[in-house]
Amino acid sequence: xxxxxxxxxxxxxxxxxxxxxxxxxxxxxxxxxxxxxxxxxxxxxxxxxxxxxxxxxxxxxxxxxxxxxxxxxxxxxxxxxxxxxxxxxxxxxxxxxxxxxxxxxxxxxxxxxxxxxxxxxxxxxxxxxxxxxxxxxxxxxxxxxxxxxxxxxxxxxxxxxxxxxxxxxxxxxxxxxxxxxxxxxxxxxxxxxxxxxxxxxxxxxxxxxxxxxxxxxxxxxxxxxxxxxxxxxxxxxxxxxxxxxxxxxxxxxxxxxxxxxxxxxxxxxxxxxxxxxxxxxxxxxxxxxxxxxxxxxxxxxxxxxxxxxxxxxxxxxxxxxxxxxxxxxxxxxxxxxxxxxxxxxxxxxxxxxxxxxxxxxxxxxxxxxxxxxxxxxxxxxxxxxxxxxxxxxxxxxxxxxxxxxxxxxxxxxxxxx
Amino acid sequence: xxxxxxxxxxxxxxxxxxxxxxxxxxxxxxxxxxxxxxxxxxxxxxxxxxxxxxxxxxxxxxxxxxxxxxxxxxxxxxxxxxxxxxxxxxxxxxxxxxxxxxxxxxxxxxxxxxxxxxxxxxxxxxxxxxxxxxxxxxxxxxxxxxxxxxxxxxxxxxxxxxxxxxxxxxxxxxxxxxxxxxxxxxxxxxxxxxxxxxxxxxxxxxxxxxxxxxxxxxxxxxxxxxxxxxxxxxxxxxxxxxxxxxxxxxxxxxxxxxxxxxxxxxxxxxxxxxxxxxxxxxxxxxxxxxxxxxxxxxxxxxxxxxxxxxxxxxxxxxxxxxxxxxxxxxxxxxxxxxxxxxxxxxxxxxxxxxxxxxxxxxxxxxxxxxxxxxxxxxxxxxxxxxxxxxxxxxxxxxxxxxxxxxxxxxxxxxxxxxxxxxxxxxxxxxxxxxxxxxxxxxxxxxxxxxxxxxxxxxxxxxxx
Numbered sequence: 001x002x003x004x005x006x007x008x009x010x011x012x013x014x015x016x017x018x019x020x021x022x023x024x025x026x027x028x029x030x031x032x033x034x035x036x037x038x039x040x041x042x043x044x045x046x047x048x049x050x051x052x053x054x055x056x057x058x059x060x061x062x063x064x065x066x067x068x069x070x071x072x073x074x075x076x077x078x079x080x081x082x083x084x085x086x087x088x089x090x091x092x093x094x095x096x097x098x099x100x101x102x103x104x105x106x107x108x109x110x111x112x113x114x115x116x117x118x119x120x121x122x123x124x125x126x127x128x129x130x131x132x133x134x135x136x137x138x139x140x141x142x143x144x145x146x147x148x149x150x151x152x153x154x155x156x157x158x159x160x161x162x163x164x165x166x167x168x169x170x171x172x173x174x175x176x177x178x179x180x181x182x183x184x185x186x187x188x189x190x191x192x193x194x195x196x197x198x199x200x201x202x203x204x205x206x207x208x209x210x211x212x213x214x215x216x217x218x219x220x221x222x223x224x225x226x227x228x229x230x231x232x233x234x235x236x237x238x239x240x241x242x243x244x245x246x247x248x249x250x251x252x253x254x255x256x257x258x259x260x261x262x263x264x265x266x267x268x269x270x271x272x273x274x275x276x277x278x279x280x281x282x283x284x285x286x287x288x289x290x291x292x293x294x295x296x297x298x299x300x301x302x303x304x305x306x307x308x309x310x311x312x313x314x315x316x317x318x319x320x321x322x323x324x325x326x327x328x329x330x331x332x333x334x335x336x337x338x339x340x341x342x343x344x345x346x347x348x349x350x351x352x353x354x355x356x357x358x359x360x361x362x363x364x365x366x367x368x369x370x371x372x373x374x375x376x377x378x379x380x381x382x383x384x385x386x387x388x389x390x391x392x393x394x395x396x397x398x399x400x401x402x403x404x405x406x407x408x409x410x411x412x413x414x415x416x417x
Numbered sequence: 418x419x420x421x422x423x424x425x426x427x428x429x430x431x432x433x434x435x436x437x438x439x440x441x442x443x444x445x446x447x448x449x450x451x452x453x454x455x456x457x458x459x460x461x462x463x464x465x466x467x468x469x470x471x472x473x474x475x476x477x478x479x480x481x482x483x484x485x486x487x488x489x490x491x492x493x494x495x496x497x498x499x500x501x502x503x504x505x506x507x508x509x510x511x512x513x514x515x516x517x518x519x520x521x522x523x524x525x526x527x528x529x530x531x532x533x534x535x536x537x538x539x540x541x542x543x544x545x546x547x548x549x550x551x552x553x554x555x556x557x558x559x560x561x562x563x564x565x566x567x568x569x570x571x572x573x574x575x576x577x578x579x580x581x582x583x584x585x586x587x588x589x590x591x592x593x594x595x596x597x598x599x600x601x602x603x604x605x606x607x608x609x610x611x612x613x614x615x616x617x618x619x620x621x622x623x624x625x626x627x628x629x630x631x632x633x634x635x636x637x638x639x640x641x642x643x644x645x646x647x648x649x650x651x652x653x654x655x656x657x658x659x660x661x662x663x664x665x666x667x668x669x670x671x672x673x674x675x676x677x678x679x680x681x682x683x684x685x686x687x688x689x690x691x692x693x694x695x696x697x698x699x700x701x702x703x704x705x706x707x708x709x710x711x712x713x714x715x716x717x718x719x720x721x722x723x724x725x726x727x728x729x730x731x732x733x734x735x736x737x738x739x740x741x742x743x744x745x746x747x748x749x750x751x752x753x754x755x756x757x758x759x760x761x762x763x764x765x766x767x768x769x770x771x772x773x774x775x776x777x778x779x780x781x782x783x784x785x786x787x788x789x790x791x792x793x794x795x796x797x798x799x800x801x802x803x804x805x806x807x808x809x810x811x812x813x814x815x816x817x818x819x820x821x822x823x824x825x826x827x828x829x830x831x832x833x834x835x836x837x838x839x840x841x842x843x844x845x846x847x848x849x850x851x852x853x854x855x856x857x858x859x860x861x862x863x864x865x866x867x868x869x870x871x872x873x874x875x876x877x878x879x880x881x
Contacts, residue, residue, distance in 0.1 A: 072620070121520065123557060157618050
């Protein structure tokens with residue numbers, strides 16, 4: 001049997017750009033919690049997050065992501081935790097449970113918590129995101145993160161990861177250690193996805209005549225065996241409403257591009273200008289070919305860290321004030337733009353023409369820059385004709401992604417033909 | 418009555434789950450996975466002023482004769498995930514789930530429970546189970562690695578580490594002083610530094626203490642080791658002793674173990690799991706009980722139930738006929754996997770069932786109903802309330818885990834008719850105290866924060 005045309009929907013709306021917001025604490029500037037509008041004492045409360053999520057939901061943003069890590073924040077990615085560092089925001093709620101908490105409090109927005117694929121059991125991750133999809137009625141996804149951080153491995157205490165300083169990062173040994181964590185992440189995502197498919201949608205039959213609650217021929221062992229772990233299956237959770245919740249990955253180099261090409265629906269990338277955007281997109285497409293991706297092409301979203309004021313000068317002054325409070329200029333993997341909503345809309349429009357499918361905005365200050373995204377940036381984008389939002393019952397539908405077919409049903413069809 | 422003050426009853430509501438108590442072929446039976454079902458159930462339990470709602474867990478689908486067991490409800494949500502979603506739509510009720518100390522790591526589970534505790538304003542609880550079975554382990558990285566004898570060692574050390582995580586931030590750690598630029602107080606974070614036979618955990622927690630200090634610990638063990646473990650660690654025992662006399666003996670045994678651990682008799686609540694069937698009259702309730710039992714034990718379920726004890730296939734036997742004349746196959750003990758097993762001698766069980774069936778003229782199906790699906794409390798709401806109260810005032814229990822048979826409406830009738838009867842008797846709350854934590858609802862003392870100067874390992878030794 002040939003692949004049905006449903007797998008090949010037309011590309012996403014050419015005049016439509018999807019938008020996400022990346023939420024973390026008081027925002028992405030390390031000094032943002034000291035802003036007058038910030039609510040630093042509430043960052044670890046549900047009420048604060050409910051406010052942010054509802055704001056983004058009502059504004060019409062397609063999805064929100066929730067930053068998280070297995071361990072406490074550090075100033076440098078691979079540095080140990082410094083308990084004497086009291087000047088920056090520390091502490092996070094578990095992102096998956098926070099997303100669950102937000103599910104009944106929001107209506108349309110996609111909920112994408114960050115998950116640690118290195119230390120968390122793939123079985124638990126799969127059932128947790130499937131349950132988030134049930135609780136949100138089809139709005140769940142995840143952002144997968146691999147961790148090579150020694151201080152996070154010590155919280156489990158079963159493996160010792162080598163120290164990777166700035167010098168070791170680019171070395172062959174450092175790159176090999178990182179590659180191993182991404183290989184493990186790829187296996188975890190494969191297990192997570194197979195478990196989502198391990199129940200067919202019609203598995204629950206409630207057949208009183210034979211006394212059977214399920215048709216067990218519609219449940220499948222996944223029998224995954226890899227270098228890092230083996231998982232038998234099936235899942236304990238019936239197939240989620242989306243079939244396959246959204247898998248997303250933030251990537252900066254070839255190894256994670258290939259991970260995204262193998263397992264993700266969306267890759268977040270961090271170009272600093274249009275030329276970089278084009279070269280990164282080309283490399284992502286190359287990675288897709290290298291890993292033999294078939295079906296729906298990987299969606300490429302660009303991350304931009306934004307601070308929005310009424311004038312360019314005011315925005316720059318606000319950024320300078322925050323930098324002064326922090327004691328150093330803001331550095332980020334993503335492009336930092338402190339400007340008016342109109343100017344940021346122009347940048348986004350240019351990037352959309354250069355080929356991005358979506359933009360993930362990282363607000364410098366929360367809730368302030370989220371309010372400005374809702375009140376100023378989205379109307380600007382709409383005026384520019386970049387926002388003709390699709391309706392859809394699920395996040396996949398809203399993003400124009402095809403219905404996720406079940407791999408085990410496909411296998412049955414192939415065997416039958 | 419003596420002048421002794423009336424004990425207040427504590428009630429938990431068990432979401433109907435993966436077992437044959439849950440009837441799925443009734444027209445009123447709804448989805449076991451849609452969020453609407455959980456929302457309905459949680460709202461009913463909160464309307465009924467229950468102490469907490471409870472979700473069980475099983476991390477591998479049960480198998481019978483080498484295939485996935487298909488006669489009962491199959492499938493359930495991830496426990497923590499659904500509790501976190503329910504936290505958002507409830508205000509007062511405790512949220513308790515079974516979570517494995519075998520197939521989780523302590524730092525991570527402690528952080529997840531602390532997140533649930535903070536999101537819910539101090540309403541989280543954890544039913545600690547420790548399994549040693551390789552069957553479930555096939556779904557996890559580390560497989561089935563635990564010796565049966567080590568399971569309480571593991572869960573004890575697991576809880577010790579979790580407590581270090583929960584205490585790793587001082588109560589006043591978060592200052593958020595914007596003018597001074599200090600988010601955290603000085604010296605407010607304490608390094609988790611645990612090294613023991615089961616775990617080596619080092620690092621820092623990511624969250625402040627919850628309003629109730631630590632989540633409430635629930636435990637269900639019944640052996641002597643299990644009872645000692647509960648006396649040392651637990652704040653609630655989820656007991657299986659639902660008969661009055663057995664309940665009293667268990668109650669006295671467990672409560673008497675508390676003093677050795679420096680704990681008061683009120684610091685551990687004993688809640689047996691009980692079922693109920695209500696009616697406008699005693700006769701009507703008995704008739705409904707009979708009908709429900711027939712739904713719970715289908716002909717196919719009756720045979721499968723027997724096969725668990727006989728250890729062999731019995732599908733050729735008529736469920737409405739007499740018990741099998743063949744003897745149990747003692748080598749077939751693994752015919753059912755992924756569920757709590759009968760731990761007694763199958764030959765002796767089969768013999769006693771045969772005698773019972775013969776004496777009362779029971780068919781296979783009637784026998785299975787008789788031994789597996791007897792409802793704990795059957796009668797009018799007044800009668801059931803009186804009985805519940807008699808158990809509690811008579812020290813056979815501190816309260817109950819109420820197990821309904823229908824999703825999601827199985828608790829509605831109880832909340833609407835039995836709860837008011839208990840309230841009228843002055844033995845059950847008529848409203849929640851504003852802002853109460855689960856510990857406060859249960860009347861169990863909050864943990865004392867670990868003093869900074871004393872290493873946690875020393876305290877753990879003192880506790881044992």
